[in-house]
Amino acid sequence: MSSLCPFAKVVTAGGTCPVKSDKNTSAASCPIKSQTNTASVCPVSGKTHTGTDHKETSAHAEENNTDPRMVPAKCPFGYDSNTFKLxxxxxxxxxxxxxxxxxxxxxxxxxxxxxxxxxxxxxxxxxxxxxxxxxxxxxxxxxxxxDGHARIKRSHVAGAEEVTGDKNKVIYEDVSMERGAFLVQQAMRAFRAHNIESAKSRLSMCSEDIREELKSSQDNQELCSQLGAVLGMLGDCCRTLGDATSAITYYEESSEFLLKLPKNDLELVHTLSVSLNKIGDLRYYDGDLHSARSYYARSLDVRRSAVKEHSAVASQVIDVATSLAKVADVDRNLGNESVAVEGFEEAIKCLEKLKLGSEEASLEQRRLSVLDFLHKQLDDK
The missing domain is CATH 3.30.40.10 (Zinc/RING finger domain, C3HC4 (zinc finger))
Structure with missing residues (x-):
């Protein structure tokens, strides 16, 4: 699955990226419906809560000079963004x-x-x-x-309109993205433990949430970024389950959303190029070499553009060499030997010019691995 965390920007201060680590969770808060002097039922526990909770929260909000009607969503089990326990x-x-x-x-x-x-x-x-x-x-x-996590969602603007007729109405904060981080975290845990159906289920819920948000904010780049990454993960799940057709569908849709974004975010560029390469891989294994080459070439174009702006970033140079190798390999299988050799040689030059320090041992290992593959390809010509 992608190393990009689609919710890194919404993890609370001091939290940990739910995709890169699961030691410190970033779960969503669970909303409890409550109104002043009115008993209400929690959507999770089914317990009744009185207006006392609202009064205490309102007082706290006033101390921070915020609208006392705007209250953080709460979970009846005591789980918040920093202390979630399963x-x-x-x-x-x-x-x-x-x-x-x-x-x-x-x-x-x-x-x-x-x-x-x-x-x-x-x-x-x-x-x-x-x-x-x-x-x-x-x-x-x-x-x-x-379902209790962030299901009560109202924008501040819409909320302001709602309270005109009822000054005591409580407006819950929109914590939908925290819910997204929570679902992605659960999916990653399940995926690593080979419970692929569970991972797919959580990611599907997450994608549905983001699609709903996009209906009212179609040009929101952060939402497009998150949906693109989640769809890529869904593609990984389908590929692991052996469903190549669905995997390709998810990867293609992921690419569509990621292509809408500026190319100055290297993680997004990497995720986009990886999605294109994965489609190419599936086409390659299916015997459709022309289609595979098309996707490999698109990935190479994305990586070439990125390396022009970030030529000093070693990982970008290795990515370009890897894409060159993929395109050249298909060219050879299509009978275009001279074009394939040119591609292999260009990739070798990229990697031989790349000098890495001792602190970049993992990248050096990757560089040498790709370089070894390329030399073997030229030896076989």
Missing amino acids: GPLSCMVCQALLHESSKCVPCSHKFCKACILRFKDCPLCGADIEGIEPDDELQALVDRFI
């Missing part, structure tokens, strides 16, 4: 929120269906698994927990 709603195997919750028979320990199907005895207690039963009640609680 607890009984998590799977011990993949460490993500339960997906298709299933119960072992006879020990009754619960895991994701995809996770527990790999075992013959319970990972928690070691008891032999005689059967696996779905736990619909627990899964319903997990779904309500997710």
